Amino acid sequence: MNTIQAVLFDYGMVLSGSPDPAAWARIRSITGLAEEPLSHEYWAHRHAYDRGDLNAESFWHKTASGAGIVITPAQLADLIAADTDYWSTINPPMLAWVESLQRAGIRTGILSNMPDAMEVGLRARHQWIEAFDHHTWSHAVNRAKPEPEIYQHAAEGLQTPPENILFIDDKAENIAAALAAGMQAIQYSDHTTFEQEMRARGLDSLLQLERHSASQNGKL
Structure with missing residues (x-):
């Protein structure tokens, strides 16, 4: 197995x-739609929104139109805000590990299928996003996982050969595409299972960076 020089x-x-169920309830309240038509239209157009084929305004108007309603400019702004809130929850153990990688000097990147307004909203809310060495946002490159070009873009942005990049994603099709692009990859379900997989692959050292760093600083 090749040495990991960057984690994506x-x-x-x-x-x-x-996702935050209270934020989804707000979206339902703003639109006045029942669960089934809202969910159907939201996901029917979401990939095009992520990819940059639609912007926030066209996505929400298309979603509303498909469900048989019209939204006002005020509703549009509220929907964008609620949608950002929907995806704003964090995964504390993973973020703690990210920080340990960054302190150890290992390059880190984000490769996300994310639309324009959500990128702006999340970066304003989560300052830790700025600490990553590189970001590949799908809307900005008009490609989305699992399209192969987006993995190439991320590797080039990290200035790291694909074989030395570990990619972590929750979807099997995105993991398969990363492997096809030459990266190492782990499908994420929960943090305990993730750490078990890391150890099974002999990547324990990457999980122990906090301890190694503290020891070098004379704290242990």
Whole structure:
């Protein structure tokens, strides 16, 4: 196995936690839609939104139109804010590990299928996003996982050969595409299982960076 020189993270359900149900309830309240038509239209157009084929305004108007409603400019602003809140929860153990990698000088990146307004909203809210060495946002490159070009873009941005990058994502199809691009990859479900997989692959040293750092500083 090649040495890991950089770790590349998906945002949703890896760096973030589960979506906030209260924020989804706000979206339902703003639109006045029942669960089934809202969920159907939201996900029917979400990939195009992530990819940059739609912007925030066109996504929400398309979603509303498909469900048979019209939204006002005020509702549009509220929907964008609620959607950002929906994906704003965090995954504390993963973020703690990210910080240990960064302190150890290992390059870190984000490769996320994320739309324009959400990137702006999340970066304003989560200052830790700025500490990553490189960000690949799908809307900005008009490509989305699992398209192969987006993995190449991320590797080039990290200035690291694909074989020396560990990619972490919650979706099997995105993991398969990363492997096809030459990266090492682990599918994320929960942090305990993730750490078990890291140890099984002989990557214990990357999990022990906090202890090694403290020892070198004379704290242990």
